[in-house]
Amino acid sequence: MKKKKTTLCALTLAVLLASCDGHDQGLNYQLKVTLDNKLRHDSATLLVLEEEYNQLRVCGTAKAQNGTFTFTGQTDKPKVALIRWDNDSVSPFYLVLESGNIDVTINPGSWHITGSPLNSSYLHYINQRNGIMNARVATWQEYLKMAADSSLKHDDEVLMVRQDSLLNDSLQRITVEHINRGDAVGRIIGERYGKQLDQEHMKLLK
Numbered sequence: 001m002k003k004k005k006t007t008l009c010a011l012t013l014a015v016l017l018a019s020c021d022g023h024d025q026g027l028n029y030q031l032k033v034t035l036d037n038k039l040r041h042d043s044a045t046l047l048v049l050e051e052e053y054n055q056l057r058v059c060g061t062a063k064a065q066n067g068t069f070t071f072t073g074q075t076d077k078p079k080v081a082l083i084r085w086d087n088d089s090v091s092p093f094y095l096v097l098e099s100g101n102i103d104v105t106i107n108p109g110s111w112h113i114t115g116s117p118l119n120s121s122y123l124h125y126i127n128q129r130n131g132i133m134n135a136r137v138a139t140w141q142e143y144l145k146m147a148a149d150s151s152l153k154h155d156d157e158v159l160m161v162r163q164d165s166l167l168n169d170s171l172q173r174i175t176v177e178h179i180n181r182g183d184a185v186g187r188i189i190g191e192r193y194g195k196q197l198d199q200e201h202m203k204l205l206k
Helices: 117-148 154-179 184-196
Strands: 027-035 043-050 055-063 068-075 079-085 093-097 100-107 110-114
Touching: 027 093, 043 068, 055 068, 079 184, 093 100, 093 117, 093 184, 110 117, 117 154, 117 184, 154 184
Parallel strands: 027 100
Antiparallel strands: 027 068, 043 055, 043 079, 079 093, 100 110
16 A cells, blocks of 8 residues: 555546456356435446456446346456446445445435445444544534533543544544455545545555
């Protein structure tokens, strides 16, 4: 990770226009992605990162069927993937593409996935991250409340600053831990959150 890597967003400019449906290798996958009605899109494109070439490969485009997009094909190993929606202004959805039946449900502000151990690991990290971020927001709101009603004491302020520092350190540590695993989940986390690491934790990346 100490080497500078091209981001997945940049790689979308150099897409390999080929299918992922080759039958000479790999195992079958079926990926179903269901969107909440508030997140409606008419079509979606599945792209997979080919590490050997450091490029994204188009694996197919699907039309919505009752809010669900279905992709099928084969993959020889778990790979970083993303789903690009018909509206390019909307951020792509990151996931790990692996063999088997993968079902994803995306709601406003949350998502759920079954049939994929690596994506379960990724979702576990996201839930941990959101929990820590929510705790930091709650600490800051409590600080503002106490400051507004003049009940904030020096000891309270010191305690809150220390609590926020501990929460931030926990977030940084779990991020480094996942990135250093070197798997597809770590690549996604590094792509999405690696730049938010401070210099001290950046040095811990392999």
